[in-house]
Amino acid sequence: MRSYVADLHVHTLLSPCAEVEMTPRNIIEQALEIGVDIVAITDHNAGDNIIAAERAAEGTGILVIPGMEVETREEVHFIALFESLAVYAEWQRFVDLHITELVNDEDAFGGQFVVDHEDNLVEVKEVMLLASLHCSLAEATAEVKRLGGVAIASHVDRPSYSVISQLGFVPADVTLAAVEVSRRCQDKGAQNRIREATGLPLVTASDAHTIGDFINGPKTVLHLEAASLSEVKLALSGSGGRHIGEFLYAPETTR
Amino acid sequence: MVRVRELPELLAAAAVATIPEEALEVTLSSGYASDLLSNVMGQAKAEGVWVTMQGHQNVVAVAVLAGLGAVVVAGGTKPDGDAVRKAGQEGLPLFTTELSAFETVGRLYRAGVVGA
Numbered sequence: 001m002r003s004y005v006a007d008l009h010v011h012t013l014l015s016p017c018a019e020v021e022m023t024p025r026n027i028i029e030q031a032l033e034i035g036v037d038i039v040a041i042t043d044h045n046a047g048d049n050i051i052a053a054e055r056a057a058e059g060t061g062i063l064v065i066p067g068m069e070v071e072t073r074e075e076v077h078f079i080a081l082f083e084s085l086a087v088y089a090e091w092q093r094f095v096d097l098h099i100t101e102l103v104n105d106e107d108a109f110g111g112q113f114v115v116d117h118e119d120n121l122v123e124v125k126e127v128m129l130l131a132s133l134h135c136s137l138a139e140a141t142a143e144v145k146r147l148g149g150v151a152i153a154s155h156v157d158r159p160s161y162s163v164i165s166q167l168g169f170v171p172a173d174v175t176l177a178a179v180e181v182s183r184r185c186q187d188k189g190a191q192n193r194i195r196e197a198t199g200l201p202l203v204t205a206s207d208a209h210t211i212g213d214f215i216n217g218p219k220t221v222l223h224l225e226a227a228s229l230s231e232v233k234l235a236l237s238g239s240g241g242r243h244i245g246e247f248l249y250a251p252e253t254t255r
Numbered sequence: 256m257v258r259v260r261e262l263p264e265l266l267a268a269a270a271v272a273t274i275p276e277e278a279l280e281v282t283l284s285s286g287y288a289s290d291l292l293s294n295v296m297g298q299a300k301a302e303g304v305w306v307t308m309q310g311h312q313n314v315v316a317v318a319v320l321a322g323l324g325a326v327v328v329a330g331g332t333k334p335d336g337d338a339v340r341k342a343g344q345e346g347l348p349l350f351t352t353e354l355s356a357f358e359t360v361g362r363l364y365r366a367g368v369v370g371a
Contacts, residue, residue, distance in 0.1 A: 074309065074311055165294075166290075166293075167313040
């Protein structure tokens with residue numbers, strides 16, 4: 001068993017609200033620099049930059065988890081994580097069936113860029129990614145579970161796009177492996193209250209939209225036998241000796 | 256003042272489940288409008304009417320918790336199956352209307368239902 005530093009919520013420049021510096025290559029380089037072992041790429045309702053991130057991470061020892069930050073009909077955000085690109089591709093088919101037809105306004109929301117592992121622009125994505133899918137939180141999380149993935153409610157301490165703000169509490173028919181608190185929720189008492197109120201394990205992540213967020217944002221230490229999603233799953237449920245360790249905060253944010 | 260039984264005509268609304276007779280006679284003491292359920296839990300008053308565009312089953316749970324007199328799901332949103340079932344079980348007057356949330360609140364206000 002060893003400890004892995006994980007950031008399970010990272011946006012790339014594909015998310016309209018993320019800076020263009022958030023290229024997969026740059027994220028992986030910084031991860032190496034600051035000692036992050038597991039990076040989940042979680043763009044809003046899309047995953048076109050996952051391949052580039054996996055290529056950029058080849059030979060580095062960093063595990064890239066294919067993921068997505070999903071927005072459901074209730075305007076709840078959650079992180080969906082998958083074992084492999086092949087499983088992710090199945091999830092993408094589900095998303096394609098439920099995505100809105102709206103076109104992004106780049107001036108209002110920012111650009112949505114797909115790049116390769118060397119930062120070359122491949123495509124500007126036109127469909128509006130900052131919109132809710134036509135499916136409920138229960139339906140979406142059930143599909144994640146069917147695919148053997150992991151669903152984690154995003155930033156449940158935040159006043160918007162959180163399962164708590166939107167629905168008041170976690171509904172019984174929603175299949176979540178954990179809930180995430182944002183960097184704004186570093187108080188242990190507040191974290192314990194959320195853990196008790198939701199009855200779910202707690203993680204934190206950077207939710208990075210800039211390289212500064214990624215470097216300074218919170219990370220979760222996971223105690224695993226190896227770096228893989230199935231091991232992460234075990235750690236979230238606290239089985240087989242795997243478990244969630246401490247939350248790491250950069251000096252700038254804990255001062 | 257508005258009683259629950261007057262809502263269908265006032266708001267061109269339909270009940271999604273059978274409402275117990277005594278619940279129909281409740282006089283709505285105040286109104287609240289929000290789609291954020293955690294906000295409603297803290298703000299809505301007992302025997303009030305809540306206007307929302309959310310059709311999730313937690314709407315019913317929050318309404319029962321707060322002791323609301325009625326909930327109107329506006330803007331043509333259809334409450335999901337679980338919400339309809341739960342409203343029936345709880346005897347909660349849950350209505351839908353094609354009217355926008357703005358128009359719904361306006362008609363309630365004009366009829367004498369003021370903010371919580």
